[in-house]
Amino acid sequence: MSKKEWPLWEIFIRGQHGMSHRHVGSLHATDAEMAMKNARDVYTRRNEGVSIWVVEAGHISASVPSEKGPMFEPAKSKVYRHPTFYDIPDEAGNM
Numbered sequence: 001m002s003k004k005e006w007p008l009w010e011i012f013i014r015g016q017h018g019m020s021h022r023h024v025g026s027l028h029a030t031d032a033e034m035a036m037k038n039a040r041d042v043y044t045r046r047n048e049g050v051s052i053w054v055v056e057a058g059h060i061s062a063s064v065p066s067e068k069g070p071m072f073e074p075a076k077s078k079v080y081r082h083p084t085f086y087d088i089p090d091e092a093g094n095m
Helices: 032-043 065-077
Strands: 008-015 022-028 049-056
Touching: 008 032, 022 032, 032 049
Parallel strands: none
Antiparallel strands: 008 022, 008 049
16 A cells, blocks of 8 residues: 555445444545544435444455355354254244
């Protein structure tokens, strides 16, 4: 990163009608406070957000999609984690 380039921040917003944050975009800012204010101005212009998370992109660790086999294969052998053999009553609705 050049000395003149600000760090990249990933922005997550929780909407008024949801319980989880979702990734809405990225922006450059000098620090977390500036990222928070810019995220508010850019991504919640219609007053739809109730919470904002800003995470410096360099601090995010992610799995590699091309290596999904070794990463997720062990879960297939744990059938107790998959509720495929439970009967869900119709009264429960969508789960």
